[in-house]
Amino acid sequence: EDQVTQSPEALRLQEGESSSLNCSYTVSGLRGLFWYRQDPGKGPEFLFTLYSAGEEKEKERLKATLTKKESFLHITAPKPEDSATYLCAVLYYKLSFGAGTTVTVRA
Amino acid sequence: DTGVSQNPRHKITKRGQNVTFRCDPISEHNRLYWYRQTLGQGPEFLTYFQNEAQLEKSRLLSDRFSAERPKGSFSTLEIQRTEQGDSAMYLCASSAHIQGDTEAFFGQGTRLTVV
Numbered sequence: 001e002d003q004v005t006q007s008p009e010a011l012r013l014q015e016g017e018s019s020s021l022n023c024s025y026t027v028s029g030l031r032g033l034f035w036y037r038q039d040p041g042k043g044p045e046f047l048f049t050l051y052s053a054g055e056e057k058e059k060e061r062l063k064a065t066l067t068k069k070e071s072f073l074h075i076t077a078p079k080p081e082d083s084a085t086y087l088c089a090v091l092y093y094k095l096s097f098g099a100g101t102t103v104t105v106r107a
Numbered sequence: 108d109t110g111v112s113q114n115p116r117h118k119i120t121k122r123g124q125n126v127t128f129r130c131d132p133i134s135e136h137n138r139l140y141w142y143r144q145t146l147g148q149g150p151e152f153l154t155y156f157q158n159e160a161q162l163e164k165s166r167l168l169s170d171r172f173s174a175e176r177p178k179g180s181f182s183t184l185e186i187q188r189t190e191q192g193d194s195a196m197y198l199c200a201s202s203a204h205i206q207g208d209t210e211a212f213f214g215q216g217t218r219l220t221v222v
Contacts (some may be wrong), residue, residue, distance in 0.1 A: 018193075043216045045166065046210050049209075093163070
């Protein structure tokens with residue numbers, strides 16, 4: 001069965017303090033790894049799709065990377081508006097999600 | 108197109124009542140997914156459709172749950188004889204699947220509270 005594990009569960013950062021979130025996975029026939037941002041009470045918002053090891057994607061202060069067994073979401077110089085839960089999901093024929101990392105950025 | 112739309116946004120029901128949720132996907136998307144999410148957890152897969160065909164149902168989807176997607180457009184998820192354990196956020200997502208998969212976009216969800 002597909003397994004997606006995210007760490008840490010929670011991350012508290014000072015504004016401007018860069019950090020990384022981890023997503024490790026075991027899935028046969030990976031067809032894509034997705035990162036989503038979710039604000040409280042709302043649906044997940046799509047951020048990135050990564051398809052092959054070595055691939056990188058960037059959007060504003062976020063950068064996602066992919067290896068054969070894990071993905072990292074790097075947050076550079078975060079701002080309070082980056083506070084959210086970040087979800088990782090792997091695609092076989094369906095998306096299987098991790099439990100997420102809740103990021104809190106203090107001003 | 109305004110994205111994936113779900114209605115209602117919130118639903119409070121008494122235990123034992125039936126509820127139905129609606130999802131309108133992005134118009135050109137042929138795949139539609141239903142997920143359930145409880146507090147502190149990631150979304151859990153319930154079922155998905157390719158056009159009007161329901162291709163897989165999770166074992167989480169008991170016989171009290173039924174989903175339809177008539178004519179491959181909007182979808183409904185019905186829960187019969189609701190239980191308190193059904194309280195959760197129900198999320199719908201859609202994607203385009205032709206020769207490969209594209210990103211799945213989610214709606215804002217329907218929060219169900221069973222009292």
